[in-house]
Amino acid sequence: MADTTQISLQGETPADLSEVEDVKATRPGSRAGWREYGVAIAIVGFATLIALALRSYLAATNLAMVYLLGVVAVATRCNRRAAVMASFLSVAAFDFFCVPPYLTFQVSEYQYLITFAGMLVVALVISAQTSRIRAQAARAVDRESRTQSLYRLSRRLSTKTRVFDAALAAAEVAEEVFGSPVTIFLPEDGRISFRKRTSDQLLISTAEEEIAQKVFDHGRKAGKGTQSFPEAAATYVPLKGASRIVGVMAILPGTHGETLHDDQHHLLDLFANQTALAIERTQSQNAAADARMQMETEEMRSSLLSAVSHDLRTPLASITGAASTLRSQGEKLAPGVRDELLESISEEALRLSRLVGNLLDMTRLESGVELRRDLYPLEEIVGAALQRLEAQLAGREVMATVPEDLPLVHVDDVLLGQVLVNLLENAAKYSPAGSAIEIAATATLAAVQLEVRDRGPGFAEGEEKRLFEKFYRGKSEGVRGAGLGLAICRAIVMAHRGSIEALHREGGGAIFRIRLPLDGRPL
Amino acid sequence: MKPLVLMIEDDPQIRRFLRAALAAEDYQFHEALTAEEGIAQAAARQPDLVLLDLGLPDRDGLEVIRGIRLWSQMPIVVLSARGQEKDKIAALDLGADDYVAKPFAVGELLARIRAALRRAAPLAADGADTVIRFGAVQADFEKRVITVGGEEVHLTPNEYKLLQVLIKHAGRVVTQRQLLNEVWGPQHTEQSQYLRVYVAQLRRKLERDPARPRYLQTEPGVGYRLTLDS
Numbered sequence: 118m119a120d121t122t123q124i125s126l127q128g129e130t131p132a133d134l135s136e137v138e139d140v141k142a143t144r145p146g147s148r149a150g151w152r153e154y155g156v157a158i159a160i161v162g163f164a165t166l167i168a169l170a171l172r173s174y175l176a177a178t179n180l181a182m183v184y185l186l187g188v189v190a191v192a193t194r195c196n197r198r199a200a201v202m203a204s205f206l207s208v209a210a211f212d213f214f215c216v217p218p219y220l221t222f223q224v225s226e227y228q229y230l231i232t233f234a235g236m237l238v239v240a241l242v243i244s245a246q247t248s249r250i251r252a253q254a255a256r257a258v259d260r261e262s263r264t265q266s267l268y269r270l271s272r273r274l275s276t277k278t279r280v281f282d283a284a285l286a287a288a289e290v291a292e293e294v295f296g297s298p299v300t301i302f303l304p305e306d307g308r309i310s311f312r313k314r315t316s317d318q319l320l321i322s323t324a325e326e327e328i329a330q331k332v333f334d335h336g337r338k339a340g341k342g343t344q345s346f347p348e349a350a351a352t353y354v355p356l357k358g359a360s361r362i363v364g365v366m367a368i369l370p371g372t373h374g375e376t377l378h379d380d381q382h383h384l385l386d387l388f389a390n391q392t393a394l395a396i397e398r399t400q401s402q403n404a405a406a407d408a409r410m411q412m413e414t415e416e417m418r419s420s421l422l423s424a425v426s427h428d429l430r431t432p433l434a435s436i437t438g439a440a441s442t443l444r445s446q447g448e449k450l451a452p453g454v455r456d457e458l459l460e461s462i463s464e465e466a467l468r469l470s471r472l473v474g475n476l477l478d479m480t481r482l483e484s485g486v487e488l489r490r491d492l493y494p495l496e497e498i499v500g501a502a503l504q505r506l507e508a509q510l511a512g513r514e515v516m517a518t519v520p521e522d523l524p525l526v527h528v529d530d531v532l533l534g535q536v537l538v539n540l541l542e543n544a545a546k547y548s549p550a551g552s553a554i555e556i557a558a559t560a561t562l563a564a565v566q567l568e569v570r571d572r573g574p575g576f577a578e579g580e581e582k583r584l585f586e587k588f589y590r591g592k593s594e595g596v597r598g599a600g601l602g603l604a605i606c607r608a609i610v611m612a613h614r615g616s617i618e619a620l621h622r623e624g625g626g627a628i629f630r631i632r633l634p635l636d637g638r639p640l
Numbered sequence: 641m642k643p644l645v646l647m648i649e650d651d652p653q654i655r656r657f658l659r660a661a662l663a664a665e666d667y668q669f670h671e672a673l674t675a676e677e678g679i680a681q682a683a684a685r686q687p688d689l690v691l692l693d694l695g696l697p698d699r700d701g702l703e704v705i706r707g708i709r710l711w712s713q714m715p716i717v718v719l720s721a722r723g724q725e726k727d728k729i730a731a732l733d734l735g736a737d738d739y740v741a742k743p744f745a746v747g748e749l750l751a752r753i754r755a756a757l758r759r760a761a762p763l764a765a766d767g768a769d770t771v772i773r774f775g776a777v778q779a780d781f782e783k784r785v786i787t788v789g790g791e792e793v794h795l796t797p798n799e800y801k802l803l804q805v806l807i808k809h810a811g812r813v814v815t816q817r818q819l820l821n822e823v824w825g826p827q828h829t830e831q832s833q834y835l836r837v838y839v840a841q842l843r844r845k846l847e848r849d850p851a852r853p854r855y856l857q858t859e860p861g862v863g864y865r866l867t868l869d870s
Contacts, residue, residue: 463745466743467743470743489861491832491833492833492836493833493836494836494837494840496840496843496850496851497836497839497840497858498858498860499851500843500850500851500852500853500857500858501857501858501859501860503851503852504852504853504857504858515852517849517851517852518851519850519851521844525833525836525837530860530861531725531860531861534860556851
């Protein structure tokens, strides 16, 4: 396993492609094949030169050894056909140059015929053996590179959670490995459409859409290099998963027009198979996630109903009670009591108004509200929030530190203002009257950070994440709320691709920290 | 003379408490329940101020503003539901003077009405005040000198113009579009981030704590309001 990892690391560089190409290069018939015949002839010629130089000192049969050495040299370097040719050529040259009479193929003594036969047999055996070893080595290299590329593919696929991303990754790896443009087509409503594809540019005529559709329907390879539609520009491979076909992979001839050979076809099938399984897995994961979300939505809806009906009824009960008391017994009540009842009516009405506002905000956010973003100085948004909460923050020290050189933030000012209002309201609600609240903004290259700090009781260990859940109420006693404020904050910040977190403050209290990306990329 | 207020509002409960509040403040008032009736009453009664609900049964309240502005500059204060910044901006851009978001406290509404009436009152014979004071700021538009706590501050021409426009509309909310139009001209009404940067600079020069502006206030999603000491 450790080995494979290492290989795959090297595999990230283009170096391993050359191995695939090498295997291809040694195939007979290619231009490199002719070069090998040349090498064979040259080596035989060189052996002849040596033999000629030694001719006067050695017996002719010993000169045959020089040629055999030459054949060994050819066999280790060139393909089998070149080695066989070198074997015959060596026997001929030996006869011509080393066996008297010289410079003719005639033979003076018939015992040389045995030498020729022995020499030819040995040369041919050497050629056969050596080329078998070479072929084995080449296959090993081939296998290794195939394992490497499949491993690379599976590694890339394993990180993808969306079908399209998985297809895109597979197409990219396939393109690297095969050195040819690769596009994966995914079906829409059971039909292959060239519009839903992984590559930006479509290098295939849309007329071939039909071939791709056939491949998708029947699950058989078609196009260039196959039996059906061999005139097509690309080869189409079905992406066959365990239970169904999930798409079609199209591979075009490489930049030099080279087509795939048999081994590569086999590798392509393996690629298609692995890709299909990954896509299928992603699809079923997504389906499971959807189902889970559906369930959560249902659950949420029922908890929303019970929470809302309770939270709406409580202030309504107080208002109705106070108002009816004033109506029926107004005359008998002491002026102080009357004032109290009036005050509770207006306070409860405000509470009701805030709750309805929060519910509306939450609904709006969940139905995917469109952000109306523009560039704003953060200072202005902070200022507007403080202004809105003037009454609630009265009698407290509020320190706002917003550096002058803070970059403008690209936000929806109304929504981000709402986040600040909710955080400040919370700070005011949960911390003792008169304690200070701090707002501090800082910037890094990538993000603007905004903190709201209070000196309240903070929150319990382990509540950090739950605080932002809908209808979750902190463990603090005596504070009433629907548990929507922070959920709204999180929804808004997430819509801005930012982050929000709750931290314990040194010396007691809570810090709520918002981070907004400056370049629009998620944090 | 008691000022005459025309309230165009269809909800009987809201009319009921508005009636009580206006009567207690010694205003005269008329009521209209529909847009149609509102426009007709505005023409017939020539009120000093119109209190307009945007959600009327027969027609969009915005059309009432359009109808009245065809022939009169009488102050119009809009009552709108919370969170509908678009409607607020549309109302203001059509010529409404101010808005109060429902639900509101009567005190806030009465303050807005008073401010709108004050702005509409014919200027005193000695002409518009050329010297405006708010907080430590003193703006002398005749001498073109702005001082803060007696110290002269230098404003760029655009900052000066911006301050002038805000003071002209002091007490009421001015939309970003209106400000851009009046300071930079009608071809620049979309470039609101410039406006924000200028407002931020102006705050730094005039406000004690620019992150908690006392005078140059933001109406999120709508525009700005210069609040003078009352």
